[in-house]
Amino acid sequence: MLSLLLSRTAGAATLLPSLHSNKMNESPRARKAAAIVSRAGEVRRQVLSADGRTKLNPRPDKEFYDYPRLVKHVDDGFIESLTETYRERVEGEGAEVLDLMSSWVSHLPAEIRYRRVVGHGLNAGELARNPRLDRFFVQDLNVDHRLPLGSATFDAVLCAVSVQYLQQPEQVFAEVFRVLKPGGVFIVSFSNRMFYDKAISAWRDTSDYGRIQLVVQYFQCVSGFTEPEVLRGMPRKQDDLSPLTWIKRLIGKLNSDPFYAVISYKNVRPIKD
Numbered sequence: 198m199l200s201l202l203l204s205r206t207a208g209a210a211t212l213l214p215s216l217h218s219n220k221m222n223e224s225p226r227a228r229k230a231a232a233i234v235s236r237a238g239e240v241r242r243q244v245l246s247a248d249g250r251t252k253l254n255p256r257p258d259k260e261f262y263d264y265p266r267l268v269k270h271v272d273d274g275f276i277e278s279l280t281e282t283y284r285e286r287v288e289g290e291g292a293e294v295l296d297l298m299s300s301w302v303s304h305l306p307a308e309i310r311y312r313r314v315v316g317h318g319l320n321a322g323e324l325a326r327n328p329r330l331d332r333f334f335v336q337d338l339n340v341d342h343r344l345p346l347g348s349a350t351f352d353a354v355l356c357a358v359s360v361q362y363l364q365q366p367e368q369v370f371a372e373v374f375r376v377l378k379p380g381g382v383f384i385v386s387f388s389n390r391m392f393y394d395k396a397i398s399a400w401r402d403t404s405d406y407g408r409i410q411l412v413v414q415y416f417q418c419v420s421g422f423t424e425p426e427v428l429r430g431m432p433r434k435q436d437d438l439s440p441l442t443w444i445k446r447l448i449g450k451l452n453s454d455p456f457y458a459v460i461s462y463k464n465v466r467p468i469k470d
């Protein structure tokens with residue numbers, strides 16, 4: 198069971214639409230909350246400079262993804278961490294999930310069935326092979342950032358090892374905010390691998406730490422996301438803490454692609470009873 202915890206963030210006020218009415222008698226606090234209501238989901242500021250958005254390969258991204266790449270973009274250690282993060286953060290059975298910038302794999306835990314998983318990417322051949330997707334659409338987000346999806350329809354949006362290719366991340370994050378239900382989660386994961394020529398310069402020209410800060414700012418620039426939470430390395434599996442597992446996980450951690458995820462919720466963070 199989930200219950201909603203009132204968030205300290207501005208967007209929580211979207212749960213109070215009645216504050217719009219009867220302006221004459223409004224207290225300063227109510228007026229402030231009403232102003233916040235109107236700003237939720239808006240891009241407050243641009244994070245990237247024009248130069249930071251450029252790519253070494255300026256050809257349309259669709260050309261680059263023209264043929265299917267049926268490869269894994271990160272190693273098994275990274276994928277294990279990501280799957281565990283999804284297991285912990287995405288509510289099962291009833292959840293409606295959007296896998297943004299997806300391919301032929303989604304990294305969702307195999308044992309959990311979701312109500313609906315919608316995929317998005319640039320190559321229809323890859324997406325058609327993805328066994329987790331109930332349906333998918335192809336769209337270049339650097340050409341059109343507007344998602345052809347209804348507002349407040351998803352419990353979770355995922356973006357795995359792809360955020361570095363977005364040239365208008367502020368607008369895309371605002372769109373994700375729009376399609377999330379209140380309390381819905383956006384999980385953005387990444388490592389230090391990339392198609393170098395296709396990553397934006399702000400991403401290429403910084404450290405792993407700088408990349409974490411970039412993604413944190415992408416969230417913070419959209420009104421109404423809760424304070425972003427940063428995960429580094431492997432999340433611990435709650436149900437298996439045997440010494441052997443611990444040693445295996447330590448070795449895996451030392452060898453694997455570095456795992457980073459930045460996580461935030463729309464308006465409120467749900468808490469488990």
Ligand SMILES: C[S@@+](CC[C@H](N)C(=O)[O-])C[C@H]1O[C@@H](n2cnc3c(N)ncnc32)[C@H](O)[C@@H]1O
Pocket residue numbers: 258262269270297298299300301302304317318319320336337338339340356357358359362
């Ligand atoms: C490294 S792959 C990651 C795929 C998948 N999320 C995974 O974990 O294996 C990068 C993905 O980003 C998507 N992508 C890259 N540029 C894009 C763009 N301009 N618009 C939409 N999607 C894009 C492509 O679909 C591509 O599959």
